[in-house]
Amino acid sequence: MKDFPYLKNVVAARLIVQWGFLALVLSIGVRFGMFVRHFESSGAAPYVTRPPGVEGFLPIGALASLKQWLVSGEINPVHPAALVIFLTVVGMSLLAKKSFCSWLCPVGTLSEGAWKLGRRIFGRNFRPWGWFDVSLRSVKYLLLIFFVKIILIDMGGEALAEFLGAPYWAVSDVKMLRFLTHPSATTLIVVGVLTALSLLYRNFWCRYLCPYGALLGIVSIMSPLKIRRDKDGCTGCRRCSAACPAGLPVHAQEAVRSPECSGCLNCVAECPERAVLRIAPPFWRRPIAPMTYACLVVLLFAAGIGSGMATGHWQSALTRADYQRLIPLAPFLDH
Numbered sequence: 001m002k003d004f005p006y007l008k009n010v011v012a013a014r015l016i017v018q019w020g021f022l023a024l025v026l027s028i029g030v031r032f033g034m035f036v037r038h039f040e041s042s043g044a045a046p047y048v049t050r051p052p053g054v055e056g057f058l059p060i061g062a063l064a065s066l067k068q069w070l071v072s073g074e075i076n077p078v079h080p081a082a083l084v085i086f087l088t089v090v091g092m093s094l095l096a097k098k099s100f101c102s103w104l105c106p107v108g109t110l111s112e113g114a115w116k117l118g119r120r121i122f123g124r125n126f127r128p129w130g131w132f133d134v135s136l137r138s139v140k141y142l143l144l145i146f147f148v149k150i151i152l153i154d155m156g157g158e159a160l161a162e163f164l165g166a167p168y169w170a171v172s173d174v175k176m177l178r179f180l181t182h183p184s185a186t187t188l189i190v191v192g193v194l195t196a197l198s199l200l201y202r203n204f205w206c207r208y209l210c211p212y213g214a215l216l217g218i219v220s221i222m223s224p225l226k227i228r229r230d231k232d233g234c235t236g237c238r239r240c241s242a243a244c245p246a247g248l249p250v251h252a253q254e255a256v257r258s259p260e261c262s263g264c265l266n267c268v269a270e271c272p273e274r275a276v277l278r279i280a281p282p283f284w285r286r287p288i289a290p291m292t293y294a295c296l297v298v299l300l301f302a303a304g305i306g307s308g309m310a311t312g313h314w315q316s317a318l319t320r321a322d323y324q325r326l327i328p329l330a331p332f333l334d335h
């Protein structure tokens, strides 16, 4: 890596993008908290406009919204940004690997920070035994199958309209905020256990439990961009495999097709040979420069969100009067 400083830059670029995006998500969370506070305090706290980006935390509702869109051609006006963000992230995976996970997802960023911290504390990260690792990895796919079955397959038109028209869906973002700001004892215990496991194991949540990541991984198999290895120039040093947070045997593959590959480019940055390991589409003579890929990831996300805004599918159709009526009811609404 010493000879190719631009590769070091891509590692730094990913960290900047990741933590910058996390800061953006936190600022959206704070603004949304202020918005909710205004209505909870009967107008005593100042009013701020609602940031639609908060709907990125409603992936299950986005799945219901997707079905409504596929069935009726209409985008749910209550939380349109939920579907826009969902489609953007799926589209990114189709074109540029599971890049959302390793470049933008705030949970992925915190997971990565946790295992790096754990490695400093314990001197290493751990890895479950082979068969146990494979069984654990299947959990996220089982969760994905469960959600796809109950929402995309089993939910009929009537049930869908009932769910997406209910006050519960209207304040699902407020419920999500309360889930984070008023955690129950069970929530605290689960978060504590997951944090401890994330310190010990690389990307514990993403690797074993996240159904969103499972979906993006499956979609990313179709992405033309793959990590590709020139076997003639490869010396077999295995530094790429050692650097891979997904534990993939990069040194033994000509193209990494695994749904676990997130396009983080750690392997590319670690390879000591010039142009032996690269991310590129098939039959592409000139490999894509890592920094170009970094820009592509950010631009794809911005383009998806921009399309939603430009077509009027970003701001909720709920009015200030609707929120005035619904937010005080949120703690008492149950699905």
Ligand code: SF4
Residues within 6 Å of the ligand: 227, 243, 244, 245, 246, 247, 248, 250, 256, 260, 261, 262, 263, 264, 265, 266, 267, 268
């Ligand atoms: S194969 Fe490379 S790009 Fe894919 S997850 Fe492993 S280190 Fe990241």
Ligand code: SF4
Residues within 6 Å of the ligand: 229, 233, 234, 235, 236, 237, 238, 239, 240, 241, 250, 251, 270, 271, 272, 273, 276, 277
């Ligand atoms: S780091 Fe590069 S040279 Fe070493 S095994 Fe991987 S691809 Fe081959």
